[in-house]
Amino acid sequence: MNRLSATAFSAGAAVWPRYRPEEYRAGIVHLGLGNFARAHLLDYTDKVLARRGGDWRVIGVSLRGTAVAEALNPQDGRYVLIERGLETHARVIGALKHVIAGPRMASCALAAMSRPGCRIVSITVTEKGYGIASDGALDRTHPAVAADLAHPEAPAGVIGLIVAALAARRAARLPAFTVLSCDNLSHNGQKLRRAVLEFADATYPHDLAGWIAAHATFPSTMVDRITPAATRDTLAAAQQLTGHEDIAAVETEPFRQWVIEDDFSAGRPEWELEGALFVRDVGPYEQMKLRMLNGAHSMLAYSGQLSGKAYVRDVMADPAHAVLVRRHLKAAAATVRGLAIDLDAYATALAERFTNPSIAHATAQIAMDGTQKLPQRITAPAMEAMEAGSPVRPFAFALSSWVAYLARRDACGAPIRVDDPRADALIAAVSGRRDAATLLATIAAACPDVLPEAMSTGAFGARLEESLDAILREGMTAVITQEAMLDAE
Template sequence: MRLSSKAGPLDGFPARWPGYAPEERKTGIVHLGLGAFARAHIAAYTDGAMAAGRGDWRILGVSLRGEDVANALNPQDGRYTLIERGETPDARIVGAIAGVVAGGDIGPRVLSAMTEAGCRIVSITVTEKGYGLLRSGGCDESHPAVAADLLSPAAPRGVLGLIAQGLALRFAGGLPPFTVLSCDNLPENGTLLRAAVIDFARRAHGPALAERIAGEVAFPSTMVDRITPAATARTRADAAALTGYEDEAAIETEPFSQWVIEDRFPAGRPAWEEAGALFVPDVAPYEKMKLRMLNGSHSMLAYAGFLSGKTYVCDVMADGALAALVRRHMTAAAATLPDIAMDLAAYADRLCTRFANPAIAHETRQIAMDGTQKLPQRIFAPALEALARGNDVAPFAFATAAWMRYVLDRGDHPLNDPREKELSAALADTPREDAAAIFSALAALPDFLPEGLSHGAFAEATILRLGRMLSLGMEKAIRAEAR
C-alpha cells in the first residue's frame, strides 16, 4: 500500500507520524524549488511548528525544473518519509506539504496561489544559479529565466518574475504583501534577493512597483544547514521497512539540522523556533561561519576527494591525509571570521563528525557541482581576508587548485556548472600540463576571481599546487600537501 493521507501508523513499524491533522490546516506558504533539501529542512521545521501549535502554514510546493517531485508527492497527498541516518535510522512522516505544482501551466497556478489571502510567505530553495541575480546587486539579464520573464512579465516562469508579478497582483487586489524568504546558501541571501527583485520589477513593471516592493516587502536573511544526499533505491526500501508503506517521495538526511533566521515577518510566520530554529537580529556572522567552515571545506574535499577516487564524503574522512586537510581548512577559515558567540573549535569537531558519518551517502560529485557559483563566497572571500591579515593562504590555494584540476578533467562526468561553456572556451587553447597558463585562463573569467587573488602570493600558491596535481597525480599531491 502506498503512503497517503489515508495511511496511518502500523503496529510493528517505528516511524513517527504528524502530531496534528494536516488536512485541517490551510496553506500559508508557497515554496519555489521543492527538492530534497527543502523537504528535509523548511518542510520538516514547518511540520514541527504545526505539531507544536495551531496555524495554517502548510506548504504548496512548486517544481521549476520538472515533474518528478510532483508525480511522487501528489499521489501521496503530499506525505513523505524523512529518514534521519544516525547510528540507527529514524523515520518520520511529514505532513506539511499540501501539494506540488509543476508542468507547462506552472505560471498561472503559482500566481493564483501567491494571490490567495492566506499566502503569507514565499520561500525559495533553487540554488544560486536558479535565481538569476548578480552578486554585485540586481538581476542578471543574461539568465534565461530572467530574459524570458522580462519579455513577458505578466506570464512569468522564473523566480524573480513570479515574485514580482505575484506582488504586483496582490497590491492591485488590495492585499498585503507576502514575506520573501530565501533558504539557499547565498551570502546575505535576503539582501541579494531583495535587490534582484526590485531591479527586475523596475525593468519589467516600472518604478511604481519597484518602490512599493522596496518600501513594503520583507526579505529576511537566513542561514541553513543540513546535509541531504540524493535519495536512492535504498532510501525507498528503508522507508517501507520503517513505515510499512511504499513511498516514492522518501528522502534521507543527517540527524543534525540548523536554521538561523532574521526575525522580520510582518505578515506572520510559523513558530519555527518550536522545531529548533534560532531567530536573531543579524544572521551574517552565522552565515559566514557556515559558508567558510562547512561549505568551504565541503567544496575542497569534494574536488580533492572525487579526483582521488573517493565517492562519498565519509570516504574522504576515512583517509588520514584528506581528513587532515579538511581540518586545516576549517581552522584557516575560522581565523577569518568576526567574533561570534560560538566555540569554533568545537564547531569544527562537530563538522568533522558529521562528515565522517558512514550512514550518509553524500557524493563528492554532488557537492562539486556549480563551482563558479560557490567558490567566490566559500573560498575566495576568506582567502582575501587571510591575505589582509597576513595569514597562510595555502588551504584556500589548495582548494582553488583542486577546482581547476576538476574543471580540466573529470573523466566521463559532466561539469554541472552554469558557466560550463565559458570554462571550456577559456581552456580550449590552453596546454593541459601548464599550471600557470591554466590558472591565468580561469582567473580571467569575468566576475569570478577577485583582482587581489589573480596575482601575487595567492596566485603563486595556487599555481604551485595545481602543478603538483598535474605532475604527481591527485593522491600524491594530497599527501604532499598534508605533510
C-alpha cells in the first residue's frame, strides 16, 4: 500500500485538495501541532486556500516530541480528516507545508517564525503548555519559562520562542506577527500578551517589550470541535477512504466553531468564508463554551471514569447520567451573560453532540490537567451561582467527582497516578486520607484556585462534603442514580 503524499493519485471516497498546495508559501507557524489543530485551524485554512489561494500554508511545530513530524513529513504534510456524524465524510488536507519537531529543533522553529513570510504564529499547547498563571502573569516557576529566562538566546518554550522571534524581526526591521492562541485558556489573547511582555521586559534590552506592545497583536479566540485521539479504526478508515496508507489521520465531529477578535497586525486568511465569526469581544462566547461545553465535559469525565464509562457517548447512553449532564448545562447557562443566543438550544445541541455514537471521545482524555481547567470551567461559575443564590448542586457534584477521582486507590491501596501538572501535590494531598472532610481540606490547601475558601466552607462546603462522602461510601454509580432522581423531583 502506497503512503499518502503530494504525488499520490486520487482514489477512494475522500475529497482531495481542489488547489495546488505547493503553489503557495507558508504564512502561519503553528506551535503544538496535535489532532485538534489539524481538525480545526488547518481545516478552515485548507478550505480558504481552495477558494481564495494565498500564501497561508502552515508550518507545524511540535515542541515535545517527533512522532507528528515522523508521521507527516514523509507524507508531504498530507493527512486525512474524517468527519463522523450521521454520515462519514473525509478530506485530504493540503494546507500543511511541513513539521518541525523535537526539542533539538527549536532553533529551526525560531528561524521559521523569524522569516519575512511569517505573519501569524498560532498555538494549541493546552493550558499547561504556556507557563502562564491563572491571572495572566508569567509563571517563572514553569520549567520551560525558567529555562528560557536563564537562556533567552536559545528558547525552547512557547513564550521564549515568541519573544525571541519578535526580537529577531525587530532587529531585521520586519513587521511583528499576530500571536493567535487557539486553546481553552480564558482570555487567552490578553493573558498571553501580558506574559510575553513580562518575559521580554525581563530578558531583552532596548525596549523590546514596548515595541511588541505597539506592533504585535494578540487576539483572543474561542474554538470548538470535539476531536478524540486517533485509533487503529481511524487509520483503517483513512486507508479505505483514500486508497493510501495514512498514519497521521484525524477524526472529528461535523460541528465546528471559531470566534476570533478581529485584531491582526499583518493580515490573515479569510476564515470568515468558512464560518469563522470575527467579533470585537470574544469574552461572552468564550464564557459560554468554557462553562457549558467544557464544564459539562469535566463533570462527566470524572464521574464517567468512576462509573466505568470509557467514552462520552457511554455517559450519554446511561439515562441517569445523561440527566446530570443536562442539569449541569442548565446550571452553567444561568451564569453566562452578554450573548443574544438561545442558551437552551445551545445546551440541547451540546447534549446531542455528546451523544454522537460515531465519536469515541475518551473520558480519560478529558480528565487530564484538572487543576488547569477547573478554575474557569467549574469554580468561576459556581462562585457566581453562590452569589446569585442560584442552584449550586451541579457544581458541587462536579468538584466532588474530581476529588473522588484523585482519591482512587489501586489494588494495594495506594493512590492512582493522575495526569496533571500538579500531580505530585495532588497525590500528596490524598495519600493516606479516606474521609471526605480531610480530603477536601487537603485539596483546598493544595489548590485554592480550584477550591477557594468560600467554596470549601459554609453551605457550599457542606454540600461538597456530603456529595464526596456519598461517592466514597456508596460508589459513583449509586450516587449518579440518586442525583438524577433528585433532579427529577
